[in-house]
Amino acid sequence: MNVTVAQDRIEATGAPSRGRKLVVIGNGMAGCRAVEEILARDGTRFDVTIFGAEPRVNYNRIMLSPVLAGEKTFEEIVINGQDWYDDNEIQLISGDPVVGIDRAQKHVVTRSGRIENYDTLLIATGSDPFIIPVPGKDLDGVFTFRDLDDVDKMLAAAEMGGSAVVIGGGLLGLEAAHGLSLRGMDVTVIHLMPTLMERQLDEAAGYLLKAELESRGQTILTSANTKEIVGKDGKVSAVLLEDGTEVPADIVVMAAGIRPSTGLAKEAGLDVERGILVDDHMVTSDPDVLAVGECVQHRGLCYGLVAPLWEMCRSLADYATDSPTGYGGSVTSTKLKVSGIDLFSAGDFSGGDDAEDIVLRDASRGVYKRVVVKDNRIVGAVLYGDTADGNWYFDLLRKQEDVSDIREALIFGQAFASGGAALDPSAAVASLSEDAEICGCNGVSKGQVVACIDGGAHSLDAVRSTCKASASCGSCTGLVESLLALTLGADAVDSGPKTMCKCTSFTHDDVRGLIVEKELKVIPQVMQELHWTTPDGCSSCRPALNYYLLCAWPGEYVDDEKSRFVNERLHANIQKDGTYSVVPRMWGGVTSPKELRAIADVVEKYEARMVKVTGGQRLDIFGIRKEDLPHVWGDLNAAGMVSGHAYGKALRTVKTCVGSEWCRFGTQDSTGLGIQIEKMTWGSYMPHKFKIAVSGCPRNCAEATIKDFGVVCVDSGYELHVGGNGGIHVRATDLLCKVETEKEAMDVCAGFIQLYREDARYLERTAPWVERKGLDWLKAALFEDPQTVKTLAARFRYSQKFWQDDPWEKRAGGHNEKLHQHLAEVRPLALEKA
Structure with missing residues (x-):
């Protein structure tokens, strides 16, 4: 592009200026956050143009790991969409990086030849990945992990399967390894040092982390030095280590560290050492050029974590709007974004003769805590397995508060250190200082969250959209909810849909959707991924999670019996005298001499005290001792009788009348249809108990119109009714279809x-x-597409193959060939291929 023509066009068509011209090199987190801070202080001070090397809007780079892992989409990690640039009259030039700075003429030049003048220039070029200088580093299949393009390349490679080698066992490398592992690749991590994340973890915590990752199927090689990346036909094939070990690799991810991106600044003649040198106001050696983020060096330090960047941006914005406060450096903390691993690190844990180590180990829970104290002040902390007190330790460390009065209880956390007053999580949040960090991903303090709530954000979603707390990884959701309750009062919080239970902030619908979306397939994985606040859940959520997983992954998820209610586990109802009652199923209420004889034998053999016909046309056998239950079911199974599920969240009964075979009013064979439906649906695990009835004529003797699903036979066919309830609150069914x-x-x-x-x-x-x-929704969901009912029915029958394989043989004390044959006969529909 001709530079002169480009400049003439800009001058002719540029937007009217609101003030001094601010040009920002870098459309990343630091550059855009600095602009946000400036706009919050004075929205008319600058006419802003932002140049970004990537052809996209500003997004949260620290959330690239969840994108790689399939836990988030790009749209979910966007920080500032195009509407933000438009609403604030910011000119975004994306995909055209700045390649030169002319400080004398005060303009920048882009790769396409575009020239943009500035009054104030802000450099926020971030960092570049460190590529270890070994043979083979330029082979096809060697990737870095710094932006969305890198993620897209890794995702494309992962679709082919195979093996991945990640060089670097730091924060970024482990997150890359986790994502590739979830994408189905065999992952090996190669780390030069003896301890993973050695800058953030001590040896003990590093060991626990290594063991956990290995238990997930990853291979972790520490004290391993890469000698060469081996290639074949120009593509990666293996990684060769100094000791001669060769690790097969279809792709290699370089995650060995980062370096401040200083090339532009150095070429422009700015003072540069490891990073671009800046003062406490983020001013470089040129007073018209500011710099912020990973590219800068402040008081001898370069930062690669997000929290210091936010502090820099606030100081920069203060200076740019004539209210300088100055940046004094940062104390940093680290959390690992790998689902199911709780890890927190802050400060200096190197210890020494003048420091005291306070350590707690709980092997049974996989918990390790270490707090380093020097001169009665915390200087470092490492938490693994239980990080609930991380923010509290970090606040004490950052403020250098004297902890001598709570020294003895310090390692047990805030609850004990405060004499038990903080056992209530809300009290723990209340005791945090106004500047205590709540959301590390977005650098939001307690005071900012409270101000956001005071400003009208009365729900979690409103807080997320206003100040961004809890809007990224979600690990601080509980803290934000506590602040909502503390600020507004629990009754005033717009809580939205009721949560599943006190263990989680998610609703039932949220949990169901996330189980499928994130492919969560075991209860501990759900609890870790969705930030459960209890270690093992409660009596409300565990049965629900077990059901949702069974429903979502038939044939994959293994029913967790301990998460079922006791009556479902035993297939018996406990009575007030401590004995049990069992209800064998009678198809459609029809029985035979063989079945009746088996019931009579059980009653006599186990001295049952009563046999009663239930309201659902079955015989209920009362007074069975718990120790006899397996033998009772063994004897009944031997006669081909299975559980009536009178005790489960499952199909209970299919009530029928005698229908056209016997009744002079009957129009259809209601008994026969009822038996077919019962054999098709028995054993179905459901959200709640479920009852069906088939009436042979509109006289409705089987009471089909107060059942969950009812069939009323008429001359021309069958009327199908749904949503009835004959319990405390009687509800007549709605006619679904005919x-x-x-x-x-x-x-x-x-x-x-x-x-x-x-x-x-x-x-x-x-x-x-x-x-x-709503009935309209239900009809549309079932019948709008003529194939929907058949598709749903096929899924139901497929899942019945697994659900009707409930381990009756185990209850009978071993394999029962007669029962197995009987089950195969009574459920032919369930064995159809979906």
């Missing part, structure tokens, strides 16, 4: 159940679910 054949009725039944299973909240009956979603 069909002509038994097969259609069974398909709609299966499709309706599967939709209920996939959408309803745990412990939500069909009646409130139908009312909550």
Whole structure:
């Protein structure tokens, strides 16, 4: 591009100036945050132009790891969308990096030849990845991990599978390894030092981290020096170590460190050492040029973490708007963004003769804590496995408060150190100072969150959108919620949908969606990924999680029996005298001499005290001792009888009348259809108990119109009803549709159940679910696409193959061939290929 023409065009078409011209080199986190801080102080001070090397808007680089891991999308990590630039009249030039600075003429030149004048220049070029100088470093398949383009390249490579080698066991390298591992690659981490993350962790914490990563299938090689990256036909094939070990590799990720990006500044004649030299106001050796972020060196230090960047940006904005305060340097803390690993580090943990180490180890929980105290002040802390007190230790460290009065309780955390007063999490948050950091990802303090709430942000989402606290990784969500309650009062907080339980800030719908979205497949993984506030959940959330996982991953997730209610585990209802009752299933209420004989034998053999016909046409056997339950089921199973699930969140009964076979009013074979439906649906694990009825005529003797799913036979076919409830709050069903054949009725039944299973909240009956979603929504969800019902029914029948394989043989004390044959006969539909 012709430079003169470009400059003429800019002068002719540029937007009207609001003030002095501020040009920012770098559209990353530091550059845009500095602009945000300036605009917050004086929105008319500067006419702003931002140049970015990447062809995209500003995004959160520290969240690239979750993007690589598939936990977030690019859209979810955008900090400032195009609307922010437009609303603030900021000119964004993306994909055209600045390649030169002319300080004498006070303009910058881009790669395309564009020239932009400035009054004040801000350099925020960040850092460059360190490429270890070994043979093979330029081979195809060698990547760095610094921007979204790097992530896209790794994702494309991961789709091919194979092996990945990550060189560097620091924060960035481990996050890259975690993401590639989740993408299905075999990952080896090569680290030069004996301890992973040696700048943030001591040897003990590094060992625990290494063991945890290895338990996840990664190979971790420490004290390993890379000699060469081996290639074949121009592409990576292996990594050769100094000791002769050769590690196969389809890709290699260089994550051995970063260096301040100082090339532009050095060529422009600014003072540069390791980084661009700046004073306490972020001013370089040229008073018209400021610099901020990873590219700068302040008082001899360069920072590669986000919190110092935010502090620099605040000082820079103060200076740029004539209210200088000065930046005095930062104390940093580190958290690892790998799901399921709680790790926190801050300050200096090197110890020494004049320092005291206070250590707590809890091997059973995998917890390690170390606090380093010097002159009665905390100088360093390392927490692994339990990081709840990280912010508290960091606040004490940063303020250099005297801890002699709480020395004995210090290692046990804030709750003990305050004499128990902070056992309530809200009290712990209340005791934090106004400048205590709440959100490390976005550099938001307690005082800023409170100000945001006072300004009208009365919900978690409102806080996230206003001051960005909890808007990135979400690990500070609990702190923000506590501040909402403390500031407004618990009753005044706009809490939105009810959370699943006190263990989490997520709703049932949130949890269901995230289980599928993030492919969470075991309960501990869900709890770690979604930041559960309790170690093992509670009696409310564990059964719900178990159900949601069973529903989402049939055939993959293994039913966790200890997360079921006790009556479901035992297939028996406990009675007030401590004995149990068992209910064998009778298909459609029809029985045989063989089944009756088996029941009679069980009653006599185990001295049951009562046999009663239930309201669902089954026999209930009372007075069974707990120790006899496996033998009772063994004897009943031997006769081909399975559980009636009178005790489970599952199909209970399919009530029928005698229908056209016996009744003079019957229009269809209601008994036969009821038996088919029961054999198709028995054993279904559901959000709540589920009852079905089939009435042979509109006289409705089976009471089909107060059941979860009801069939009323008419001359022309079958009316299908849903959402009834005959309990305390009686609700008549809604007419869903009318069909002509038994097969259609069974398909709609299966499709309706599967939709209920996939959408309803745990412990939500069909009646409130139908009312909550609406009949119009339900009809559209089932029938708008003619294939939907068949698809849902196929999913239901496929899952029944696994759910009806409930381990009855184990309850019988071993493999029961007769029972196995019987089950195969009674559930042919469940064995169809979905």
